[in-house]
Amino acid sequence: MNYRNMTPDQRREEFARCKAKYDGLKAAGLKLDMSRGKPGKAQLDLVSDILTVLTSPEDCFADGMDVRNYGTLAGLPCAKALFAEILGCRPEECFIGGSASLTLMYDLISKAYTHGLLHSEKPWAKLDRVKFLCPAPGYDRHFRITESFGAELLTIEMTPAGPDMDQVEELVKDPEVKGIWCVPKYSNPDGIVYSEETIRRFAALKPAAPDFVIMWDNAYCVHEFDGDYVPFPDIIALCREAGNPDMVFEFASTAKITFPGAGISVMASSEANIAYISKLMGVQMISYDKVNQLRHVRYLKDKEGTLALMKKHASVLGPKFRMVLDTLEREIEPLGIAEWQKPKGGYFVSVNTMDGIAKRTLALCKEAGVVMTAAGATFPYGKDPRDLNIRIAPSLPPVDELRQAMEVFCVSLRLAALEKLDS
Amino acid sequence: MNYRNMTPDQRREEFARCKAKYDGLKAAGLKLDMSRGKPGKAQLDLVSDILTVLTSPEDCFADGMDVRNYGTLAGLPCAKALFAEILGCRPEECFIGGSASLTLMYDLISKAYTHGLLHSEKPWAKLDRVKFLCPAPGYDRHFRITESFGAELLTIEMTPAGPDMDQVEELVKDPEVKGIWCVPKYSNPDGIVYSEETIRRFAALKPAAPDFVIMWDNAYCVHEFDGDYVPFPDIIALCREAGNPDMVFEFASTAKITFPGAGISVMASSEANIAYISKLMGVQMISYDKVNQLRHVRYLKDKEGTLALMKKHASVLGPKFRMVLDTLEREIEPLGIAEWQKPKGGYFVSVNTMDGIAKRTLALCKEAGVVMTAAGATFPYGKDPRDLNIRIAPSLPPVDELRQAMEVFCVSLRLAALEKLDS
Numbered sequence: 001m002n003y004r005n006m007t008p009d010q011r012r013e014e015f016a017r018c019k020a021k022y023d024g025l026k027a028a029g030l031k032l033d034m035s036r037g038k039p040g041k042a043q044l045d046l047v048s049d050i051l052t053v054l055t056s057p058e059d060c061f062a063d064g065m066d067v068r069n070y071g072t073l074a075g076l077p078c079a080k081a082l083f084a085e086i087l088g089c090r091p092e093e094c095f096i097g098g099s100a101s102l103t104l105m106y107d108l109i110s111k112a113y114t115h116g117l118l119h120s121e122k123p124w125a126k127l128d129r130v131k132f133l134c135p136a137p138g139y140d141r142h143f144r145i146t147e148s149f150g151a152e153l154l155t156i157e158m159t160p161a162g163p164d165m166d167q168v169e170e171l172v173k174d175p176e177v178k179g180i181w182c183v184p185k186y187s188n189p190d191g192i193v194y195s196e197e198t199i200r201r202f203a204a205l206k207p208a209a210p211d212f213v214i215m216w217d218n219a220y221c222v223h224e225f226d227g228d229y230v231p232f233p234d235i236i237a238l239c240r241e242a243g244n245p246d247m248v249f250e251f252a253s254t255a256k257i258t259f260p261g262a263g264i265s266v267m268a269s270s271e272a273n274i275a276y277i278s279k280l281m282g283v284q285m286i287s288y289d290k291v292n293q294l295r296h297v298r299y300l301k302d303k304e305g306t307l308a309l310m311k312k313h314a315s316v317l318g319p320k321f322r323m324v325l326d327t328l329e330r331e332i333e334p335l336g337i338a339e340w341q342k343p344k345g346g347y348f349v350s351v352n353t354m355d356g357i358a359k360r361t362l363a364l365c366k367e368a369g370v371v372m373t374a375a376g377a378t379f380p381y382g383k384d385p386r387d388l389n390i391r392i393a394p395s396l397p398p399v400d401e402l403r404q405a406m407e408v409f410c411v412s413l414r415l416a417a418l419e420k421l422d423s
Numbered sequence: 424m425n426y427r428n429m430t431p432d433q434r435r436e437e438f439a440r441c442k443a444k445y446d447g448l449k450a451a452g453l454k455l456d457m458s459r460g461k462p463g464k465a466q467l468d469l470v471s472d473i474l475t476v477l478t479s480p481e482d483c484f485a486d487g488m489d490v491r492n493y494g495t496l497a498g499l500p501c502a503k504a505l506f507a508e509i510l511g512c513r514p515e516e517c518f519i520g521g522s523a524s525l526t527l528m529y530d531l532i533s534k535a536y537t538h539g540l541l542h543s544e545k546p547w548a549k550l551d552r553v554k555f556l557c558p559a560p561g562y563d564r565h566f567r568i569t570e571s572f573g574a575e576l577l578t579i580e581m582t583p584a585g586p587d588m589d590q591v592e593e594l595v596k597d598p599e600v601k602g603i604w605c606v607p608k609y610s611n612p613d614g615i616v617y618s619e620e621t622i623r624r625f626a627a628l629k630p631a632a633p634d635f636v637i638m639w640d641n642a643y644c645v646h647e648f649d650g651d652y653v654p655f656p657d658i659i660a661l662c663r664e665a666g667n668p669d670m671v672f673e674f675a676s677t678a679k680i681t682f683p684g685a686g687i688s689v690m691a692s693s694e695a696n697i698a699y700i701s702k703l704m705g706v707q708m709i710s711y712d713k714v715n716q717l718r719h720v721r722y723l724k725d726k727e728g729t730l731a732l733m734k735k736h737a738s739v740l741g742p743k744f745r746m747v748l749d750t751l752e753r754e755i756e757p758l759g760i761a762e763w764q765k766p767k768g769g770y771f772v773s774v775n776t777m778d779g780i781a782k783r784t785l786a787l788c789k790e791a792g793v794v795m796t797a798a799g800a801t802f803p804y805g806k807d808p809r810d811l812n813i814r815i816a817p818s819l820p821p822v823d824e825l826r827q828a829m830e831v832f833c834v835s836l837r838l839a840a841l842e843k844l845d846s
Contacts, residue, residue: 036493038492038493038494039492041480041489044480044483044489044491044492045480048479048480051477051478051479051482051483052475052478054474055474055475056471056474057464057467057468057471059474060467060474066464066467067684067685068467068682068683068684068685069461069462069467069682069683069684070459070461070678070683070684071461071684098521098522098711098712099521099710099711099712100708100709102707102708102709103707103708106706106707106708107707110533110537110707113537113548114533114536114537114548114572115571125536125537125548141706144706145706145707148538148703148706149537255493259491259492259714260491260492260493261490261491261492261493261494261709261710261712261713261714262490262491262712262713262714262715280571283529283564283567283568283571284525284526284529284530284533284568285523285525285526285529286523286525286683286684287522287684288521288522289521289522289684289685289712289715290684290685291682291684291685292685292712292715
């Protein structure tokens, strides 16, 4: 029954029931971590064969070179071909990175500040002010990169079709607005897939800043946990066709395909952008780890091989997400105190509670031994203006622990809502 | 016989002899690359066992964690312990990087510009001018980092005991002078080992800039090719004892211990500096590749294991360096047209010709199919004011090819000298 339709007496009874349940769970002394999108051990064990694909000197030759030695700044051609097939772009549009696409994103923004991007009139550090668009809820590590360089972060509302494009189109008329963070497929944390219309409006943007950059973090490009792989448009081609060839940088990695701390990553963009950035990157490094690039190519083989592996990941992740979504549906949906998307891929379930109870819910969870992503983390500056968004990361704990964690979460949310309704 | 003591007629005869030899070599159609300090295939094959030290999930646990997963920004404790033992510093003074120490150096300078170092009054980007000291001949990639951020590069003369410390002590009185590049052991390219006095004077510097930084690139810390390992002072302790605990960052890597393109690296400094930098690095990444860190620790084990491997590298490199040094001694020394150090470690032999013939010598080499590091590369802005320094990198070619390359080099140098003396 919807909490708002209850009488105060009914809510008092409900509160007492929830409190008793909460105290019982608390007494169990749980210690569960659902704070980050970390794959669980069963997923890591799926990819053990990657450890032994290269075992001899002869294994280490590819693309006409000894991958153990120096050189080849932008990465092995075979690694470019792998990512190009996965993303739907061209191999020559790919720059292969190290274990973290986050580092490629940071380095791009850092270079925009110190040296400028291809079409910058000045390095951003020489400007009075830089503004950056942040669809929220979003990924805290994205926001923190631009925040750390002193950019002013402007929140863009998320809709079920992606960022509110009316807002975006309006704000890019300001030449101080230099870019936007996007997770276009299974957005972090909502799990929203940007609609075709949203994507086309992105490609057709006419920003006032000549060096406006769409940071297109396609982190979950092949990360369906429910159902088959969903094809997704190539933003680089779309931007080119719309006359904005150099407006987008796309990022992806194998962090959630092979090993989170030891995968390979890619930055993809127009050939002109890759040439420009390679010149700057050439001062920073000789190349990223090509042995690990070759390990990945030999292990994953191609898009088909990658999708087959992702099916195995889905068989581990699927039951975890179903547990979360089923529990929410059963325990929370009838009460009218929260809403959420029902994602089919990605790493999160994002719950929007009634206003003003996210922090309190997470404090109750923590008291009972369940750590979740800090409230507010999904908004610029870590401040959720309505204190309503909670990011659930179900990937790390085994299903049994997850069941307990969700019990704690649901009863905490109920208590917080009841407190609020009668405050 | 010294060319200067010859009569013009004698020199003409000598020129004709050299020209005939040069033309013969040129006709052989050689294609040899001695441009960079790249290990040769025989060296890479020495370390093949590193490919198979981790083969199962169980192998991937260390220091109480699953190294395949996210986390542990500053690197595995066991990797810190390995580098600390090699460098003589403390494990907690180490931050473990990816495959390139160059990237750690770049990132440190980049952050000095965008965010400032621990004792910076302002980020360097906000200053009118930044000057950086460059002992030369030195490493072109060092100079290029500071050049790319717009620093003014000031050349410091090299002596057989290291950089001219009188010059350094004088220049650091200028608050615009923000740091210095150093390769203290087997300097690139001279192969000079800084003397104890030089090192103590470095540690005791009293720069006007509170954020003056010594970039101590200990790239060749265990890289003897002739004779036993030579112990070397811990600059971090020396700076601490001299009251300058935060003035130095030391760098090293396994690039020339395991695989050049796929090793691990370290940045070592005071705990206060590492804490400060970790906060900034935490925005850029979650951690470097810990699987590769563990591979290295399991493979190298400790300093003793590392030194034993370096003996094997020496058995490959030693004959190559002897070939270069013996050839120079035999072919060039009597002529009085060039001088060089006789290094016992590192990756280069650096030849100082008589003034004004380095470029011409390398042009002749190239014409005969032998590519060397570009003339001038070892000086700031790529400009050798006296056009005399040539860096020879003997590591890549097999000994037989090296013999041919040195023949080409020596006869090219003789021709260039003779041209000059009679011009």
